[in-house]
Amino acid sequence: MIQVENLRKIYRLGSVDVPALRGVNLSVKEGEFVSIVGPSGCGKSTLLYVIGGLTAPTSGRVLLDGVDLGDLKEGQRTELRKQKIGFIFQRFNLLPTLTAFGNIALASDIAGTLNGTTRSEMNSVIQMLGLQDRLKHRPGELSGGEQQRVAIARAVVNRPKILLADEPTGNLDTENSEVVLNMLKELNHKFRQTILMITHNPEVATYSDRIVNMRDGHVLDH
Amino acid sequence: MVNRMVFANLVTRPVRTLVAVMAIAVEVVLILMVVGLTSGLLEEVAKRTQGVGADIMVQPQTTSLFMGFTGAPMPIQIQDRLAQVPQVEAVAPVMLQMSTASGVSLIYGIDTESFDQVTGGFRYLEGRGLEQPDEVLVDDIFAHSQGLHAGDDLELLNHPLRLAGIVEHGKGARIFMKIDALQDMMGSVGKASVFFVKLSDPDHTGNVLAQFREILPNYQLRDMREYLSLMTSSNIPGLGNFINVMIGLAISIGLLVIFISIYSTVVERTREIGILKSMGASKKYIVNLVLRETTLLTILGIGTGIGLSYLVRSLIVHTFPTMTILLTGEWMLRASLIALATSLLGASYPALKATRQDAIQALAYE
Ligand SMILES: Nc1ncnc2c1ncn2[C@@H]1O[C@H](COP(=O)(O)OP(=O)(O)OP(=O)(O)O)[C@@H](O)[C@H]1O
Ligand SMILES: [Mg+2]
Numbered sequence: 001m002i003q004v005e006n007l008r009k010i011y012r013l014g015s016v017d018v019p020a021l022r023g024v025n026l027s028v029k030e031g032e033f034v035s036i037v038g039p040s041g042c043g044k045s046t047l048l049y050v051i052g053g054l055t056a057p058t059s060g061r062v063l064l065d066g067v068d069l070g071d072l073k074e075g076q077r078t079e080l081r082k083q084k085i086g087f088i089f090q091r092f093n094l095l096p097t098l099t100a101f102g103n104i105a106l107a108s109d110i111a112g113t114l115n116g117t118t119r120s121e122m123n124s125v126i127q128m129l130g131l132q133d134r135l136k137h138r139p140g141e142l143s144g145g146e147q148q149r150v151a152i153a154r155a156v157v158n159r160p161k162i163l164l165a166d167e168p169t170g171n172l173d174t175e176n177s178e179v180v181l182n183m184l185k186e187l188n189h190k191f192r193q194t195i196l197m198i199t200h201n202p203e204v205a206t207y208s209d210r211i212v213n214m215r216d217g218h219v220l221d222h
Numbered sequence: 223m224v225n226r227m228v229f230a231n232l233v234t235r236p237v238r239t240l241v242a243v244m245a246i247a248v249e250v251v252l253i254l255m256v257v258g259l260t261s262g263l264l265e266e267v268a269k270r271t272q273g274v275g276a277d278i279m280v281q282p283q284t285t286s287l288f289m290g291f292t293g294a295p296m297p298i299q300i301q302d303r304l305a306q307v308p309q310v311e312a313v314a315p316v317m318l319q320m321s322t323a324s325g326v327s328l329i330y331g332i333d334t335e336s337f338d339q340v341t342g343g344f345r346y347l348e349g350r351g352l353e354q355p356d357e358v359l360v361d362d363i364f365a366h367s368q369g370l371h372a373g374d375d376l377e378l379l380n381h382p383l384r385l386a387g388i389v390e391h392g393k394g395a396r397i398f399m400k401i402d403a404l405q406d407m408m409g410s411v412g413k414a415s416v417f418f419v420k421l422s423d424p425d426h427t428g429n430v431l432a433q434f435r436e437i438l439p440n441y442q443l444r445d446m447r448e449y450l451s452l453m454t455s456s457n458i459p460g461l462g463n464f465i466n467v468m469i470g471l472a473i474s475i476g477l478l479v480i481f482i483s484i485y486s487t488v489v490e491r492t493r494e495i496g497i498l499k500s501m502g503a504s505k506k507y508i509v510n511l512v513l514r515e516t517t518l519l520t521i522l523g524i525g526t527g528i529g530l531s532y533l534v535r536s537l538i539v540h541t542f543p544t545m546t547i548l549l550t551g552e553w554m555l556r557a558s559l560i561a562l563a564t565s566l567l568g569a570s571y572p573a574l575k576a577t578r579q580d581a582i583q584a585l586a587y588e
Pocket of ligand 2: 045046166
């Protein structure tokens with residue numbers, strides 16, 4: 001499902017080159033729940049962004065579902081992201097002016113399916129994440145755990161093949177973390193949702209099927 | 223969904239929304255007022271000139287349609303030669319003079335007898351007709367705006383004069399005095415600026431015009447039936463340019479304010495745009511979002527602008543009753559389209575910038 005080959009990414013900060021990825025190899029199968037663990041600054045987020053097509057690698061290849069991202073133009077990468085990828089972030093990244101429902105519906109709107117048959121899909125996702133009583137609230141009126149559940153609902157409402165989660169529990173207390181992690185696990189079990197999750201908490205990583213360790217832009221024990 | 227986001231964005235920044243709406247409103251008001259004032263003035267002058275009741279107007283070759291500009295370059299004897307043409311019932315020589323007392327107003331120096339023959343005579347609301355050289359008549363609108371009554375003293379063209387009477391408006395000018403008195407005052411004895419010609423049958427206008435052309439090959443001869451349609455800003459030298467400059471100014475205001483407003487919105491919402499991108503929103507989607515917000519702002523601005531134009535007009539007309547401002551549906555539509563085009567142009571760079579923003583930077587934790 002995800003195939004990463006010798007991926008390098010160098011950020012250019014003025015005249016200084018910051019190497020974030022120094023030759024990463026990784027493969028994730030369909031239906032797998034993989035976590036990436038590593039210290040701060042080792043390139044975890046960068047890897048996720050490159051896989052999600054938000055930024056281009058300096059060299060190396062990313063294949064999603066057999067499609068090489070490097071062969072795509074920016075517009076095509078955006079299209080692929082829309083169809084196949086759902087992002088979840090540490091900071092939730094909900095749109096503050098929209099309600100919980102609005103945030104979820106926005107994903108369908110971007111996918112162009114808002115007026116289609118997605119309504120029942122949306123309802124089942126909302127039910128599953130226990131958000132039915134929170135739909136009219138704006139992000140500012142929701143707890144961190146609730147916000148992250150809305151973000152998950154938004155990420156999966158279009159049934160993406162791949163869910164990319166960047167420290168989804170980083171801003172949550174233990175209780176809420178458990179709720180969120182159990183939901184990811186449920187998604188993985190119920191729908192064979194492929195999930196790639198970043199964390200620097202080894203305990204969090206135990207929810208996944210497989211743990212990948214990263215250091216200084218490399219993947220260890222691969 | 224996009225509309226809901228757009229609406230929420232406008233509501234969360236009420237001051238910016240207000241400023242942008244007002245800037246567009248000012249743009250619209252400026253366009254409508256400049257056009258409304260000039261076309262109102264032209265139409266008003268045209269109607270008043272037509273109100274003289276003449277069939278033909280004779281002027282020097284170089285005179286502009288807009289009869290404001292003064293001087294009395296034609297010998298008054300022309301009157302007699304025109305009067306000899308068959309079908310001509312009356313010829314009224316008039317001397318035109320601009321006065322800057324209380325705004326700009328036109329004074330007609332008239333020969334009472336011939337002017338009455340052409341016009342059918344004044345309707346007096348107060349006082350009586352002109353008898354003495356230091357007497358003037360004004361129309362009811364001018365009298366009302368100045369609070370004048372028959373018998374009052376007034377000063378025009380630096381001369382102390384007396385108001386003989388107040389007449390109903392609509393016959394050429396708002397102020398009248400005897401032509402010889404005006405000639406004396408302006409030092410152009412024996413000259414006239416225009417001749418108004420009344421025919422016994424207006425159907426013969428073409429025929430009479432042909433004969434006039436033989437007598438007066440070097441004069442401008444105008445069929446009064448065409449006059450109103452000729453009085454447009456494009457036929458008045460300089461006026462069209464003035465209007466264009468003012469519209470250009472209005473457009474610049476709209477362009478700058480919309481640019482700043484949308485630009486700041488885009489910068490402020492860098493993160494939100496990054497989120498949309500991470501969700502797979504295309505460039506088209508983001509541009510659409512920005513331009514819809516712009517369009518909504520502009521529509522609000524246009525509505526406000528049109529409303530304000532009516533308000534400004536009633537204020538101006540209340541303060542200066544002698545002024546006419548024409549607000550036409552055609553120009554409201556034009557001003558609206560101009561404002562919309564301006565806004566979309568002003569928002570296009572910020573919209574483009576929004577699509578180019580680096581999603582990663584926007585999503586970075588700090
Ligand atoms: N936009 C950027 N421009 C320049 N350098 C960057 C940028 N983003 C990340 N970096 C650098 O690249 C390296 C990897 O960053 P990255 O965010 O991928 O690490 P991370 O493993 O996600 O860290 P954390 O656990 O703190 O989130 C770091 O040295 C970081 O300073
Ligand atoms: Mg990170």
